[in-house]
Amino acid sequence: ETGVTQSPTHLIKTRGQQVTLRCSSQSGHNTVSWYQQALGQGPQFIFQYYREEENGRGNFPPRFSGLQFPNYSSELNVNALELDDSALYLCASSARDSEAFFGQGTRLTVV
């Protein structure tokens, strides 16, 4: 049990809509990273937040955005959803420079 919880577990959206995914980090962790895992692929780094500031970003367009709150929980927002955004979205929390603990993910389907 890692203590990282994500909500919702499953979600179906229509192309062009917007979606917000949520992540509660493990107690004592101040860093949250988001990953996209397409079917049959490994996770790809979207971005990381450290103490409420974006701390690095992967090769994802600006319509992928995020927030980290004072309690270190985080949101991933995706605007103008495309069919290729269908994937498992994973959140990982960590203390600074320590191991990342992953949540179970949110399965997003765009139709």
Place this chain on the structure above:
Amino acid sequence: GNSVTQMEGPVTLSEEAFLTINCTYTATGYPSLFWYVQYPGEGLQLLLKATKADDKGSNKGFEATYRKETTSFHLEKGSVQVSDSAVYFCALSDFGSNYKLTFGKGTLLTVNP
């Protein structure tokens, strides 16, 4: 850029068989290397890691050695169990344990009784 290539699956073994899952990497510097495991319906769990050349990571009977000369980090276990059935991911990071992990595509392992 960084990349990880791992053995295509699926891999099917009988209980107590020897396991090897190959992993090679491309990186600009001296990355840290990791193996993660994903059990059905669960998130990724760190299985083992190595942070410099010739280091051996080990956990739960699994081992992997950081080979800089061959840019490899192959996962091995001498005797697999049914409970080892899962997807295994090789990964690297230039910046430590929690930043911008680059993953391979994953290898599905099924162990039959």
